[in-house]
Amino acid sequence: KVPQTTVYRMSLYYRALKQMLGNGITTTSSAALSEAVGFTDAQIRKDLAYFGQFGVPGRGYEVENLLEAIASVLGINRRWKVALVGVGHLGYALLAYKGFKDQGFDICCAFDNDPDKIGKTWEGVPIHDVAEAVDVLRESRIELGVIAIPEAAAQNALDMLVAGGVKSILTFAPGRLHVPPDVRVRRVDLAMELEWLSYHATSIA
Amino acid sequence: KVPQTTVYRMSLYYRALKQMLGNGITTTSSAALSEAVGFTDAQIRKDLAYFGQFGVPGRGYEVENLLEAIASVLGINRRWKVALVGVGHLGYALLAYKGFKDQGFDICCAFDNDPDKIGKTWEGVPIHDVAEAVDVLRESRIELGVIAIPEAAAQNALDMLVAGGVKSILTFAPGRLHVPPDVRVRRVDLAMELEWLSYHATSIA
Numbered sequence: 095k096v097p098q099t100t101v102y103r104m105s106l107y108y109r110a111l112k113q114m115l116g117n118g119i120t121t122t123s124s125a126a127l128s129e130a131v132g133f134t135d136a137q138i139r140k141d142l143a144y145f146g147q148f149g150v151p152g153r154g155y156e157v158e159n160l161l162e163a164i165a166s167v168l169g170i171n172r173r174w175k176v177a178l179v180g181v182g183h184l185g186y187a188l189l190a191y192k193g194f195k196d197q198g199f200d201i202c203c204a205f206d207n208d209p210d211k212i213g214k215t216w217e218g219v220p221i222h223d224v225a226e227a228v229d230v231l232r233e234s235r236i237e238l239g240v241i242a243i244p245e246a247a248a249q250n251a252l253d254m255l256v257a258g259g260v261k262s263i264l265t266f267a268p269g270r271l272h273v274p275p276d277v278r279v280r281r282v283d284l285a286m287e288l289e290w291l292s293y294h295a296t297s298i299a
Numbered sequence: 300k301v302p303q304t305t306v307y308r309m310s311l312y313y314r315a316l317k318q319m320l321g322n323g324i325t326t327t328s329s330a331a332l333s334e335a336v337g338f339t340d341a342q343i344r345k346d347l348a349y350f351g352q353f354g355v356p357g358r359g360y361e362v363e364n365l366l367e368a369i370a371s372v373l374g375i376n377r378r379w380k381v382a383l384v385g386v387g388h389l390g391y392a393l394l395a396y397k398g399f400k401d402q403g404f405d406i407c408c409a410f411d412n413d414p415d416k417i418g419k420t421w422e423g424v425p426i427h428d429v430a431e432a433v434d435v436l437r438e439s440r441i442e443l444g445v446i447a448i449p450e451a452a453a454q455n456a457l458d459m460l461v462a463g464g465v466k467s468i469l470t471f472a473p474g475r476l477h478v479p480p481d482v483r484v485r486r487v488d489l490a491m492e493l494e495w496l497s498y499h500a501t502s503i504a
């Protein structure tokens with residue numbers, strides 16, 4: 095079983111390699127990659143070994159080959175159809191964020207319960223009434239869901255996404271959720287990012 | 300040296316213990332904590348051991364004691380003054396997010412370059428002209444900074460925060476940043492959260 099942190103680091107390696115390619119670098123080594131991402135070259139070799147044999151000993155890695163391999167491991171060598179529930183401040187920032195499209199994630203429909211928003215199209219994405227969600231999700235064959243609504247409505251949103259056939263969900267709403275066994279939910283709490291900073295600021299002092 | 304992932308897990312343990320306390324549970328075990336967070340009890344014991352001896356063998360942990368210990372490790376047993384640069388969709392969602400205050404992070408001033416926003420107060424936070432930032436940061440003794448502006452302006456924002464005495468910065472802006480040696484920057488790219496989901500959705504298939 096691959097540790098969650100290896101998956102996270104694969105995303106970081108992917109970004110560093112993309113940058114190298116952008117700078118015209120076509121071959122690299124685990125030492126050069128280590129310099130770019132801040133993990134030891136031993137850690138990099140251990141992470142990559144979970145997924146196969148890459149590179150030639152002594153000659154390093156072909157950047158394009160390694161990028162393709164990591165993209166296929168992460169599943170970002172294809173497009174994903176994403177639905178967004180809740181188009182408030184956070185939801186709108188996610189709609190507008192180019193970083194999703196760059197990695198193959200296309201938010202193609204959004205849902206809200208605010209009559210002033212329903213029927214509009216923002217950043218090219220139609221906003222539907224949350225009451226119609228299950229039909230729209232099924233018709234559009236949505237694979238990933240993002241929840242950006244208040245805590246009280248989050249469980250309903252999850253149930254609706256699942257009823258619409260979505261099995262992988264990212265949620266920003268706080269609070270406990272009951273998740274069916276075959277559904278995977280990833281929770282984000284941005285306060286934890288500040289806790290990482292406060293940990294380091296405290297441990298230095 | 301404590302691994303970054305241990306710090307991340309300490310934030311998760313903190314949240315699970317808080318929930319236990321909310322449910323009236325006053326003592327717990329690494330097995331019960333393991334059930335709540337999804338990591339093995341061996342991993343939990345290993346993580347906690349970085350920071351000291353907690354609990355009594357055979358009798359488990361006092362929830363309140365463990366909470367206090369983790370809070371002090373993470374530096375969330377005190378309040379932190381936070382400045383926000385950029386009050387657009389993402390910035391506003393961060394201003395309004397209660398999860399920051401709950402963990403001791405108080406956004407007490409914000410900066411923008413949009414004349415329609417400067418001088419306003421949103422969610423109790425005054426929005427200053429980014430041109431006056433260095434003075435305001437110094438006077439308010441700001442310790443943490445959050446960057447939520449477009450990539451092109453991010454390096455200027457970092458330099459401004461550093462000139463204002465801020466040494467720990469969370470940034471949502473894409474692109475490379477030149478960071479002085481004694482400053483710590485944490486980058487967030489929410490696309491990586493979707494990549495975690497696409498990895499799992501792909502590896503099951």
Ligand SMILES: NC(=O)c1ccc[n+]([C@@H]2O[C@H](COP(=O)([O-])OP(=O)(O)OC[C@H]3O[C@@H](n4cnc5c(N)ncnc54)[C@H](O)[C@@H]3O)[C@@H](O)[C@H]2O)c1
Binds near residue numbers: 180224243245267
């Ligand atoms: N986890 C994090 O790090 C983090 C960060 C910021 C915000 N948040 C959370 O994200 C949520 C959204 O934040 P925001 O600032 O965008 O809030 P907001 O009030 O601006 O937006 C909420 C949106 O959800 C819609 N909505 C409400 N109930 C709904 C329902 N039952 N069905 C469909 N749509 C519904 C509203 O009409 C609105 O458009 C909040 O719960 C907030 O706590 C979490």
Ligand SMILES: NC(=O)c1ccc[n+]([C@@H]2O[C@H](COP(=O)([O-])OP(=O)(O)OC[C@H]3O[C@@H](n4cnc5c(N)ncnc54)[C@H](O)[C@@H]3O)[C@@H](O)[C@H]2O)c1
Binds near residue numbers: 385411490
């Ligand atoms: N990393 C991530 O996961 C993630 C997610 C969403 C958005 N983003 C990024 O966050 C940034 C903000 O997103 P948004 O949706 O809030 O955009 P937005 O356009 O709504 O907000 C940007 C705000 O920054 C202000 N601004 C612009 N230049 C400035 C400067 N030089 N000094 C001070 N203020 C300035 C604008 O006036 C505006 O208020 C974008 O760069 C976006 O790519 C990142």
